[in-house]
Amino acid sequence: MKKVLALLAFAGAAHAEGNVEAGRALAETCLGCHGVAHYVNTYPTYHVPKLKGQHAEYIVEALKGYRSGERAHETMHANAAQLSDQDIADIAAYIASIK
Numbered sequence: 001m002k003k004v005l006a007l008l009a010f011a012g013a014a015h016a017e018g019n020v021e022a023g024r025a026l027a028e029t030c031l032g033c034h035g036v037a038h039y040v041n042t043y044p045t046y047h048v049p050k051l052k053g054q055h056a057e058y059i060v061e062a063l064k065g066y067r068s069g070e071r072a073h074e075t076m077h078a079n080a081a082q083l084s085d086q087d088i089a090d091i092a093a094y095i096a097s098i099k
Contacts, residue, residue: 013014015050016095017093018056018089018090018091018092018093019089019090019092019093020085020088020094020097021094022094023089023090023091023092023093023094023095023097024084024094025089025094026087026090026094027094029079030051030079030091030095033048034048034050034051035044035050035051037050043081047078051072051095051098052095052098052099053095053096053098053099054096055096056089056092056093056094056095056096057092058061058086059088059091059092059095059096060092061093063073063080063083063088063091064080064085064088066080066081067080067083067088072074
């Protein structure tokens with residue numbers, strides 16, 4: 001019985017698979033900055049990284065970090081704060097699919 005419970009607990013900890021089509025709709029806000037070639041934020045001034053083709057796992061970890069406040073960036077925190085784990089997985093799947 002303990003083995004079954006342990007397996008169920010492990011299975012629940014695995015991250016959800018992302019849905020590319022759902023992520024396409026959710027990522028519109030992301031691409032407003034991250035999809036613009038040579039985009040430079042005005043304050044603070046920095047080059048906004050382009051994300052297309054980025055590994056989904058990286059996007060998931062980054063968005064969860066912004067959501068929790070572990071990664072500091074006010075705009076990214078505001079955008080990620082309301083995302084569910086499934087939303088994040090969907091966005092990551094879509095971003096990773098862009099060629």
